[in-house]
Amino acid sequence: MLLKTLIDTNELALLLGQPNVVVLDCRFYLADHAKGKLEYDKGHIPGAIFVDVHHELAAPETELTGRHPLPDVTTFSKQLQIWGIDSNTQVIVYDDMGGAIAARAWWMLSQQNIQTRVLDGGFPKWRRENREVSVKAPNSIMSEYCFSVSFPWAVDEQAIVENFETNQFQLVDARAADRFNGENETMDPIAGHIPGAINRPFSDNLDAEGCFKPAEQLHVEWQDWLSNSSDAYVYYCGSGVTACHNVLALNYAGIEAKQVYVGSWSQWSKRMLRASKSL
Structure with missing residues (x-):
């Protein structure tokens, strides 16, 4: 079965602010792990939650792993709750690298049967279209739903x-x-x-x-x-x-x-x- 994949900026603009929609900002720079949050603070899609790819989408690297091993399933289940995601949530993920980073979040969330899509063109396209940008971090509401996380793929x-x-x-x-x-x-x-x-x-x-x-x-x-x-x-x-x-x-x-x-x-x-x- 094919997975849900992309969303365009027009559709996302219509979804912003709806209670069952969570937007995740996945901007990440391998040579500077602090830069993603700095860019987020300068401006992001309204209501978007910043995702620390290095720590929230990965476990610590060890001598035997790659640089971004998958997180512990219990830890990631808790992270989904922190982001306010439940079984009925629509999740939109974006970055500023053509989806290269956001795709990792998309892949991880899709395995939990969470309806997840990547913003085509990401934050650069959103800015080119002169759409609204916020510097305010949202007051996220923790979900009570507990996912039984697994990574079968x-x-x-x-x-x-x-x-x-x-x-x-x-x-x-x-x-x-x-x-x-x-x-x-x-x-x-x-x-x-x-x-x-x-x-x-x-x-x-x-x-x-x-x-x-x-x-x-x-x-x-x-x-x-x-x-x-x-x-x-x-x-x-x-x-x-x-x-x-x-x-x-x-x-x-x-x-x-x-x-x-x-x-x-x-x-x-x-x-x-x-x-x-x-x-």
Whole structure:
């Protein structure tokens, strides 16, 4: 079944202020974790709640994980309550990177059967259209609903290891081509990609203004990459964030996709480094 994916600025403007709607501002900058909140404080969509991607959509990194492992299910269930989300809530998520960050929230919430959509064009499009912006943080009302959180679409490191023998799925890397090719690695200890992976940069899902390409165009482009059932594909990136953008784009294009290797290259490169030290 295809997932709900995008919402445009016109529709969001009509939904703002309704009691069953929660808007999450997911702006995040990997090189400066404090910048997202600073940008939010400068101005955000009215009523939007700031999301600390590094702490509220991820658990702390360890020596054995990637940079953004999934949070503990109990912790995330509590976080959903703090955001005021219940089983009837419509959630809109946005960022200023074409949905590259917001897609992680979308992927995590969609697994809890929460109706979640990403704002196409994000905050930049909202500003270009001279829509209302607020500097006031909302007084969120904590939900009494307790979600039984699970992440059935998450693929772990062991599954990637076993796949070299079983060949159950094809890996698709969402990073830029230079990082995939090991030519410009600034984040992780080893450059390159997981053996056998193919590269479809998430940025290829977007047009020049940071909006998603038409669904029909994306369908044709992705069909050139996916030769089998989409169930036979697992998506990854640097730390399990932008991989979700490819999953989002596929569903928008009418192609089912869900599975993400959350550890991604940041976890796999640690594995390679440990192996090289043991030689």
